[in-house]
Amino acid sequence: MLKELDTILTDALAAIEAIADDSALEEARVGFLGKKGRLTVAGAGMKDVPKEDKKAVGQKLNEVRTAITSALEEKKAGLVAAQDAAAFASIDATLPGRPLPQGGLHPLTHVLDEAVSVLRRMGFAIAEGPEIETEWHCFDALNTPEDHPARNERDTFYFENGKLLRTHTSSVQIRTMEKVEPPVRIIAPGSAFRRDEIDATHLSAFHQLEGLYVDKGVTLADLKGTLEFFFREIFGSKTEVRFRPHFFPFTEPSFEVDLKLQATGKAAKWIEIAGCGMVDPAVFDSVNEARKDDAYSPEKISGFAFGMGLDRLAMIMYGIPDLRLLIENDVRFLKQFV
Numbered sequence: 001m002l003k004e005l006d007t008i009l010t011d012a013l014a015a016i017e018a019i020a021d022d023s024a025l026e027e028a029r030v031g032f033l034g035k036k037g038r039l040t041v042a043g044a045g046m047k048d049v050p051k052e053d054k055k056a057v058g059q060k061l062n063e064v065r066t067a068i069t070s071a072l073e074e075k076k077a078g079l080v081a082a083q084d085a086a087a088f089a090s091i092d093a094t095l096p097g098r099p100l101p102q103g104g105l106h107p108l109t110h111v112l113d114e115a116v117s118v119l120r121r122m123g124f125a126i127a128e129g130p131e132i133e134t135e136w137h138c139f140d141a142l143n144t145p146e147d148h149p150a151r152n153e154r155d156t157f158y159f160e161n162g163k164l165l166r167t168h169t170s171s172v173q174i175r176t177m178e179k180v181e182p183p184v185r186i187i188a189p190g191s192a193f194r195r196d197e198i199d200a201t202h203l204s205a206f207h208q209l210e211g212l213y214v215d216k217g218v219t220l221a222d223l224k225g226t227l228e229f230f231f232r233e234i235f236g237s238k239t240e241v242r243f244r245p246h247f248f249p250f251t252e253p254s255f256e257v258d259l260k261l262q263a264t265g266k267a268a269k270w271i272e273i274a275g276c277g278m279v280d281p282a283v284f285d286s287v288n289e290a291r292k293d294d295a296y297s298p299e300k301i302s303g304f305a306f307g308m309g310l311d312r313l314a315m316i317m318y319g320i321p322d323l324r325l326l327i328e329n330d331v332r333f334l335k336q337f338v
């Protein structure tokens with residue numbers, strides 16, 4: 001029996017050595033270790049082995065099984081490695097990868113992110129309001145009389161139900177004050193809509209950034225300081241900022257803000273960039289009327305507001321000559337801002 005086991009081992013190792021694929025490997029496993037395999041059959045002869053030899057024969061049987069099993073495993077690993085090598089042989093690992101097309105942010109998003117990050121550092125929180133507005137939030141509460149030209153059908157998009165597309169983000173001032181008590185320190189970026197003839201400097205849908213600060217003892221000095229700091233953060237610390245008296249129904253006094261900017265190769269020029277002013281007491285009265293309290297009593301608090309065109313800001317920051325480029329979605333244009 002011991003001799004027979006040796007023969008089986010020799011045969012098995014030779015057979016395994018010669019194997020070249022998975023199916024031959026399986027065949028050999030079944031042929032030696034399977035239910036009717038040679039080793040299994042030989043093992044069944046144990047019962048006829050004399051008692052005193054059983055231990056030695058049993059040991060031998062185990063040794064042979066272990067040897068055949070590990071030879072099979074080794075062969076299996078060898079076959080897998082050979083298959084992998086064959087698969088990789090057709091791949092040139094030194095070839096550079098194929099780049100995936102990568103998207104980028106729209107220039108307006110860049111401008112907005114930058115503006116918002118400066119104002120947030122100054123403690124302004126973001127507020128929102130709907131683009132479809134009531135006349136109350138867009139005009140009445142903002143002290144804009146019935147016959148004001150901005151309310152004209154030719155300038156504003158009206159819906160049949162009397163609502164309208166907001167003509168400015170100033171409506172968010174009212175919505176915010178109706179909801180929360182002072183102090184209020186918010187910015188509201190968003191779309192605004194006007195029935196303008198579309199050209200290089202006008203779009204019927206554009207973007208604004210509104211600001212509102214209401215608290216005890218807010219003064220014009222706070223307004224000037226805030227906007228000067230803001231524009232110098234964006235355009236550089238030496239940027240000259242000018243406040244020019246103007247009129248808005250919802251602020252008193254009101255100003256337009258100009259920046260002295262120099263495009264490369266051109267003479268420095270004053271460019272109008274924002275509207276602002278001290279919140280008109282009539283606006284606070286409207287807010288109190290809607291709130292049914294006097295949280296915004298002009299006797300107790302004061303505030304400033306500002307609004308600027310983000311599209312215009314983008315034009316200046318990036319030297320974009322025509323606003324329409326911002327909405328055409330021409331990839332050749334957009335790619336420059338990635």
Ligand code: PHE
Pocket residue numbers: 167168169170248251274275276277305306307308
């Ligand atoms: N809403 C004004 C506009 O669209 C800008 C503005 C905002 C002016 C806040 C003063 C205060 O032109």
